[in-house]
Amino acid sequence: MLEVRGITKSFAGVKALDDVNLTVGDGEVVGLIGPNGSGKSTLVNVISGFLAPDEGDVRLAGQSLIGMKPPAVRRQGLVRTFQNLRLIEPLSVLDNLLVGLHLVYTNNKGIYWQWLPAMLRTPGARKRDKVARELAADALEKVGLSDLAHQRVSNLSYGQKKRLELARAIALEPRMLLLDEPTAGLEPGEAHELMALIAEMVQGNRERGLLLIEHRLELVVDLCDRLVVLDSGRKVAEGEPAAVAGDPEVIRVYIGDEGAHDVVES
């Protein structure tokens, strides 16, 4: 389970996050919502080790992640996706998944020597490769991209790329998954399809914690067990989705910024 305690982060004197507390239990789906610029992505960057907080602690299953670099955080079993896609465009869909399964090949080590047996194609290395390829095939199947396994990523549509990023994130069955606006940039139809896929994934694995970052409230209300609302770096509401969606403070935050996100989104 993920515990975020008292995280504060400032950029040039501006507080991007101000004493943020958050927990995601095992098997729990927590929605982190808030308008653009409210600090959602900064929080993801802090949790996943890309940014060091000024104050506060992040723990995964009791182990503090503060001071760990992103690869170390990943090895602890926490996976994040990026709001703007980070796929390796010149590689094939399958290769991107296999890159995401790096830890299968290295037995979860940062400094890896397994390139030597892999190069010599030893039985052990072949077995690891087979395991990785099976995991990759399963993940592709789950997001419906099996037919495109050998396509170059640069040939995929934006929606397909979003699915691929999702597949890469779940391929190794992380114990904590952070999805940073998985539907950003998708049209409403595609966005709903992707959320349905995420809901299916949640059904399929009841152990994994999921922190879902989104700024469109209507997409996450049904899926999440709990919602946390950020505004200007501060937590302004938390609770049952229905209750949070009716909270006057949340409505103020959203209605007040409604015009603003439409501009940013388009």
Added chain:
Amino acid sequence: MTPTSLMGDRSTAKGTDRARRARSVTAVLMPGDGRPSRIGAAALVVALAIAFVAPLFVDSVFQIQVLTNTFLGAALAAGLVLSLGWTGLLNLSHGTMYGIGAYTTAVLVADHGWSFVASIPVAMALAALGGVILGLASLRVSGDYFALVSLAFTIAIFEVFRNWEAVTHGVEGFLDIPTISLFGQVLSGFKPGYYTTLILLVLIVGFVALLTTTFAGRAMLAVRFDPLAAESMGINVLYTRLLSMGLSGALAGIAGSVLVATVLIIEPNNFNLIESFNTSLWVIIGGMASLPGTVFAAGIITFAMGEFQFLADYSVGLIGIVVLVAVFLRGGVVRDLIEEIMVRRRVRREVAERA
């Protein structure tokens, strides 16, 4: 309609044509599916067979020497593909690591009475160490700035070769290294030198081909194209960079040892800035992450320079022109040509199948 959905429409509109193009080049570009195509494998076998029997039909010492240099150039470039091509570090010091390997073998064999075979691991280790030390610069600088650091490194080590009289014999270098044999066969002289260099080329290309088609090759490409994404997937970016620099260095080191065994003379100018720079250019011209492209580019350019003296006289200027062309055809001249040929073949075949 939002601009993002417009982008989506655009990519589906040109989907079919580009999809076909992408599939057809899979074998050339993608390490994960890196089984060579049947034609590629056949071409490789034929080329090797020709290379192995060529000296039986070619009597000209000059021609054999040109071919030997061609293999050496291709072997050097193939080793550099790991760091410059796959990991994307603008490494302009490959010739320096080659020099470290050559000097190590020369010093150990000529001055300390070591056997050639025993000197090879030391040469590879020292050249790998050079690569790793240079690779550490990637902690502080990246991109073009890394290229500048590697240029400085090349110049600094060149000065060491020239001035460390006690060990490197200064500007004279080594003029009379005792003849080196392996399994009772002398490695120097025209035809033995030819075969020794050819075997070196096969070993290095084999090593790089085997390594780049593993998860480590994919990790290197991930580090090159998106270090942030690589980190988020648990890949140790610094280690991966140092690994590629170290292995490139080791491969240059063994090439240096072989140079010593085949020519028995070395001097600092074999390892100057221009030599280092040329090897990097072959990789860039060959298409950065393309082993066949690089080997062809290095081979063809070295061969042409050897055959036609006037090309060698204007080499710096001519290479400048080739680089300009390569920069405009970003993927690399030779790789683009290979892709183009493969796409045309496939389209022709598909048309034939439909008819």
